[in-house]
Amino acid sequence: MRNLLIFISKYNAFFLFLIFEISALAIFVQYNSFQRATYINTTNEVTGNLYAQVNRLNNYLSLTQINDSLARENARLHNQLKSSYYIDTTARGVVVDTLYKQQYSYIEAKVINNSVNRRNNYITINRGSKDGITKNMGVISSTGIVGLVVSTSEHFALIQSLLHKDSRVSAMLTGSREIGTLLWNDDLDPRKCLLIDVPNHVKAKVGEEVVTSGYSLWPAGISIGKISNLHAKGGGFFLNMEVILTVDFSKLEYVYVVNNKFALEQAGLEAQKKKDD
Amino acid sequence: MIRVLITNLIRFVALVFLQVFLLKNISLYNLSMPYLYILFILLLPFETPNLLLFLLSFLLGLSIDAFYDTPGLHAASCVLMALVRVLFISVTVQKDGFDNEPEPTLGNMGFTWFFTYAALLTVVHHFFLFNLEVFRLSEIQYTLLRFLLSSVFTLFLILVSSFLFFRRKER
Numbered sequence: 001m002r003n004l005l006i007f008i009s010k011y012n013a014f015f016l017f018l019i020f021e022i023s024a025l026a027i028f029v030q031y032n033s034f035q036r037a038t039y040i041n042t043t044n045e046v047t048g049n050l051y052a053q054v055n056r057l058n059n060y061l062s063l064t065q066i067n068d069s070l071a072r073e074n075a076r077l078h079n080q081l082k083s084s085y086y087i088d089t090t091a092r093g094v095v096v097d098t099l100y101k102q103q104y105s106y107i108e109a110k111v112i113n114n115s116v117n118r119r120n121n122y123i124t125i126n127r128g129s130k131d132g133i134t135k136n137m138g139v140i141s142s143t144g145i146v147g148l149v150v151s152t153s154e155h156f157a158l159i160q161s162l163l164h165k166d167s168r169v170s171a172m173l174t175g176s177r178e179i180g181t182l183l184w185n186d187d188l189d190p191r192k193c194l195l196i197d198v199p200n201h202v203k204a205k206v207g208e209e210v211v212t213s214g215y216s217l218w219p220a221g222i223s224i225g226k227i228s229n230l231h232a233k234g235g236g237f238f239l240n241m242e243v244i245l246t247v248d249f250s251k252l253e254y255v256y257v258v259n260n261k262f263a264l265e266q267a268g269l270e271a272q273k274k275k276d277d
Numbered sequence: 278m279i280r281v282l283i284t285n286l287i288r289f290v291a292l293v294f295l296q297v298f299l300l301k302n303i304s305l306y307n308l309s310m311p312y313l314y315i316l317f318i319l320l321l322p323f324e325t326p327n328l329l330l331f332l333l334s335f336l337l338g339l340s341i342d343a344f345y346d347t348p349g350l351h352a353a354s355c356v357l358m359a360l361v362r363v364l365f366i367s368v369t370v371q372k373d374g375f376d377n378e379p380e381p382t383l384g385n386m387g388f389t390w391f392f393t394y395a396a397l398l399t400v401v402h403h404f405f406l407f408n409l410e411v412f413r414l415s416e417i418q419y420t421l422l423r424f425l426l427s428s429v430f431t432l433f434l435i436l437v438s439s440f441l442f443f444r445r446k447e448r
Contacts, residue, residue: 012327012328013327013331013360013363013364014360016327016328016331017331017356017357017359017360019331020331020332020334020335020352020356020359021353021356021357021360023335024335024338024339024349024352024353024356025349025353026349027348027349027352028347028348028349028350028352028353028409029349030349031348031349044343046343047343047344051344054298115301116307117304117307117310118310118345118410119410119411120347120410122346124346158346165411186415186416186419187419188307188419189307190307
């Protein structure tokens with residue numbers, strides 16, 4: 001026993017190394033494999049508030065661009081108003097709509113922390129569980145798809161950006177309506193993604209638009225990008241196409257969190273089916 | 278003693294702030310990212326007990342992780358770096374020389390020693406960090422390229438800041 005103690009104290013550096021390294025790796029592996037909400041991230045109140053303070057300062061530097069984008073967004077919304085349409089019939093019956101029920105609602109949020117230059121990028125926004133945000137909600141911006149919510153605290157939410165090792169989005173070509181999977185390329189260019197798993201016989205064109213398919217958490221038809229290269233990577237039976245993203249992730253300021261009101265029902269049904277099988 | 282404590286405390290906070298609010302936004306062509314915060318571990322006094330050294334490295338890593346949304350990643354790299362520091366110092370520095378040189382700074386130890394020390398520790402830290410972050414062999418080319426360029430960038434910043442706060446050894 002005494003010898004053991006002497007041995008341990010002689011090589012204490014190594015044993016201390018083992019203890020701390022194992023605890024660090026335990027935190028790392030646990031967080032990565034289960035996407036479990038840990039306390040060590042930017043949704044925690046201390047880091048979140050610090051980022052919010054610094055972000056307030058940074059806002060002044062990009063006021064022009066924000067004003068421009070807000071003006072454009074306003075114009076787009078004005079175009080959709082009823083009052084901007086010319087009514088060409090004189091008599092209209094009032095229809096109380098019982099057939100359509102609203103499926104998606106949108107919560108606007110401000111980006112307070114963002115990155116594009118790492119292998120796995122996350123975005124922090126200033127809305128949290130208090131505003132009705134929960135895990136696994138889709139996030140879009142006025143120009144296209146952004147990511148999905150992975151963890152929330154009372155006032156902040158953490159978004160796994162599209163620029164992440166594990167991000168997968170079901171995407172559709174607008175011309176042929178063919179479905180594929182969108183993921184981030186391993187050359188880590190924040191402007192490009194890879195559209196894979198589209199069969200070889202599909203005649204895709206360079207410049208064709210790619211939108212969401214509606215099979216994942218985002219509403220159908222949200223724009224993703226344009227095809228820039230048809231054979232970006234050898235793919236055998238499948239086309240692997242390069243897509244230029246419409247969203248400029250490095251200049252992200254305002255995003256919308258998509259609340260799918262039937263998501264729970266759908267997930268419950270699919271889980272039940274899996275259990276039955 | 279108190280002076281050493283306060284100096285290191287300020288250095289810890291200053292380096293974490295510098296890293297997460299300034300250097301986090303800097304990257305050259307998405308390939309080269311500086312991680313200057315490891316300077317804190319480099320500059321801890323020679324006589325720091327091993328337990329304290331590992332504990333501080335772990336805490337430093339965790340506080341960086343909290344801002345980078347990567348729990349455990351930087352902590353693991355920093356702890357490995359602390360082990361290499363212990364080994365390197367036990368091989369190259371005589372035990373009885375500690376009275377004269379309390380801290381392994383550039384001014385105390387000379388350029389050659391400090392450069393080797395900083396380079397070795399930076400390379401170990403970055404290699405572990407980048408490979409653990411990606412954790413895939415299929416992207417090894419990009420990972421190695423990013424690791425090499427980032428090490429050069431970090432080392433450059435470490436040397437610049439060392440010359441900035443350069444103080445010659447008092448004899």
